[in-house]
Amino acid sequence: MNFREEYNKKLALVENALEKIIERYSSCPLTIYKAVKYSLFAGGKRIRPILLLTAHEMVGGNTEESMELACGLEMIHTYSLVHDDLPAMDDDDMRRGMPTTHKVFGEGIAVLAGDSLLNMAYEVFLDNSLRHPGNLRNHIKAVSVIAAAAGVNGMIGGQVVDLEMEGKPAQPEILDYIHTHKTGALIEASLKAGIVLENTEQKAQEAIAEYGRKLGLAFQIVDDILDVVGDEDSMGKKPKRDEGRKKLTYTAVYGLEKSQRIAEELIEQAVSQLDYFGDKANFLKEIAYYILKRRM
Amino acid sequence: MNFREEYNKKLALVENALEKIIERYSSCPLTIYKAVKYSLFAGGKRIRPILLLTAHEMVGGNTEESMELACGLEMIHTYSLVHDDLPAMDDDDMRRGMPTTHKVFGEGIAVLAGDSLLNMAYEVFLDNSLRHPGNLRNHIKAVSVIAAAAGVNGMIGGQVVDLEMEGKPAQPEILDYIHTHKTGALIEASLKAGIVLENTEQKAQEAIAEYGRKLGLAFQIVDDILDVVGDEDSMGKKPKRDEGRKKLTYTAVYGLEKSQRIAEELIEQAVSQLDYFGDKANFLKEIAYYILKRRM
Numbered sequence: 001m002n003f004r005e006e007y008n009k010k011l012a013l014v015e016n017a018l019e020k021i022i023e024r025y026s027s028c029p030l031t032i033y034k035a036v037k038y039s040l041f042a043g044g045k046r047i048r049p050i051l052l053l054t055a056h057e058m059v060g061g062n063t064e065e066s067m068e069l070a071c072g073l074e075m076i077h078t079y080s081l082v083h084d085d086l087p088a089m090d091d092d093d094m095r096r097g098m099p100t101t102h103k104v105f106g107e108g109i110a111v112l113a114g115d116s117l118l119n120m121a122y123e124v125f126l127d128n129s130l131r132h133p134g135n136l137r138n139h140i141k142a143v144s145v146i147a148a149a150a151g152v153n154g155m156i157g158g159q160v161v162d163l164e165m166e167g168k169p170a171q172p173e174i175l176d177y178i179h180t181h182k183t184g185a186l187i188e189a190s191l192k193a194g195i196v197l198e199n200t201e202q203k204a205q206e207a208i209a210e211y212g213r214k215l216g217l218a219f220q221i222v223d224d225i226l227d228v229v230g231d232e233d234s235m236g237k238k239p240k241r242d243e244g245r246k247k248l249t250y251t252a253v254y255g256l257e258k259s260q261r262i263a264e265e266l267i268e269q270a271v272s273q274l275d276y277f278g279d280k281a282n283f284l285k286e287i288a289y290y291i292l293k294r295r296m
Numbered sequence: 297m298n299f300r301e302e303y304n305k306k307l308a309l310v311e312n313a314l315e316k317i318i319e320r321y322s323s324c325p326l327t328i329y330k331a332v333k334y335s336l337f338a339g340g341k342r343i344r345p346i347l348l349l350t351a352h353e354m355v356g357g358n359t360e361e362s363m364e365l366a367c368g369l370e371m372i373h374t375y376s377l378v379h380d381d382l383p384a385m386d387d388d389d390m391r392r393g394m395p396t397t398h399k400v401f402g403e404g405i406a407v408l409a410g411d412s413l414l415n416m417a418y419e420v421f422l423d424n425s426l427r428h429p430g431n432l433r434n435h436i437k438a439v440s441v442i443a444a445a446a447g448v449n450g451m452i453g454g455q456v457v458d459l460e461m462e463g464k465p466a467q468p469e470i471l472d473y474i475h476t477h478k479t480g481a482l483i484e485a486s487l488k489a490g491i492v493l494e495n496t497e498q499k500a501q502e503a504i505a506e507y508g509r510k511l512g513l514a515f516q517i518v519d520d521i522l523d524v525v526g527d528e529d530s531m532g533k534k535p536k537r538d539e540g541r542k543k544l545t546y547t548a549v550y551g552l553e554k555s556q557r558i559a560e561e562l563i564e565q566a567v568s569q570l571d572y573f574g575d576k577a578n579f580l581k582e583i584a585y586y587i588l589k590r591r592m
């Protein structure tokens with residue numbers, strides 16, 4: 001199986017699991033059910049859950065045990081996009097070629113849809129943990145890794161500084177804070193959570209965390225680059241939005257060419273961390289190159 | 297010790313614990329730290345955490361074990377107020393005599409402050425659960441009770457229908473859905489979570505859940521009444537906001553007098569559920585009457 005086939009196979013598993021989870025909530029008020037579903041099935045790449053599943057498999061785990069953890073993580077990612085797109089935040093009308101949640105359902109319901117997805121992630125995490133009584137402690141540790149990465153010392157911290165720095169003079173160290181927190185934290189957590197589910201040795205945990213940190217930063221730098229060079233058709237949203245909002249980005253601070261070089265270097269550094277796992281890490285290596293070369 | 301003294305003693309314990317929890321996050325970006333703190337220490341009555349602590353004590357639990365669960369619950373309640381007050385939702389400028397979070401910090405930060413509080417609650421729940429390895433399963437069950445009550449089948453479900461019914465013709469069964477979900481669910485969960493922490497028998501769980509359901513509905517009916525008869529000074533916000541927004545309320549559907557009678561009956565029914573616990577339930581009985589007679 002080549003990389004693309006394997007990725008699509010995992011993607012289909014994630015989509016299927018997400019659909020089953022959402023169905024469990026079908027008796028809640030229809031408007032919020034529709035808004036949550038619309039937000040969650042808007043054509044995401046599902047990189048975070050696939051990273052979690054892959055890391056877990058790499059250390060001997062069974063996908064059955066990590067799937068709902070992976071799906072909850074995607075719900076947290078989705079909630080952050082729904083709230084980020086709000087007029088009071090990034091004010092985006094389009095995402096992945098579709099109108100954003102608040103454009104379709106109104107601002108009030110979009111706020112509540114984001115809230116629902118965040119809370120639902122924890123509902124899923126907790127129920128799933130209780131279904132694995134023999135490994136409950138590791139499950140809760142894994143959820144705890146994700147929770148810390150999603151909070152004020154992780155993703156939300158990055159969103160806050162991102163919002164505050166709009167239009168302010170460029171400061172490279174603040175740029176790195178934003179990128180490693182806003183995007184990096186959850187990517188790193190997806191890998192760490194997958195590993196923590198099994199009783200992996202400390203060294204493996206450190207290697208995977210370092211891979212995640214480099215990968216997460218590279219991911220966001222590629223995002224910055226795509227915002228400059230991407231075309232609307234393949235991105236599903238208008239390019240040059242960051243420039244218009246005077247966002248603090250890698251391309252604004254370092255220029256296009258140097259940003260590309262930094263991203264490439266980060267990916268090489270990330271991949272080198274995987275030597276520890278030998279051949280078992282092949283798929284994670286390919287994901288790293290896929291992230292570098294992606295066009296959306 | 298009379299009721300007021302005992303309530304204030306518990307209140308002081310909750311305030312103290314909340315302050316300690318918030319301090320742990322003091323190294324996060326300053327703006328969000330301030331916004332979270334401002335929202336959380338805006339003079340709430342802390343009824344939900346006090347209900348949780350009291351229920352837990354009543355079945356033999358130690359407050360040390362339930363305190364962080366109680367505090368996390370208050371964080372969830374606070375996040376819901378911050379988002380409810382947003383212009384896209386209830387559009388309230390004042391709460392408890394202070395400008396609402398978005399009035400002080402702007403809408404974007406208010407959205408993120410609400411998100412932070414919700415996520416932080418789960419961070420606190422998970423860390424606290426891991427600190428009680430001998431009782432981990434019950435802790436996770438208790439958190440799971442709270443999570444379900446906070447989500448689309450609980451509080452958020454109620455908020456959605458509340459938002460949708462503004463200005464629509466009164467329908468008593470929908471009114472009950474809103475009240476039992478928007479306010480009732482979390483009040484009921486606070487009691488159930490306290491009980492679940494200990495290995496309580498099924499009958500006790502049912503009695504406390506029924507007490508919580510009646511109490512929660514009565515609580516919201518009193519809120520509706522206060523919105524009509526309350527004065528701005530004691531409430532800390534303008535009265536008659538519901539009328540202005542054409543909200544579906546008990547007073548709008550049943551009138552003031554009948555609403556008052558329904559609330560009184562519910563409180564009597566709630567209190568009668570506590571017979572099962574004998575004298576140990578005295579404080580919960582008094583809380584029920586306090587909720588009926590409150591003026592804010």
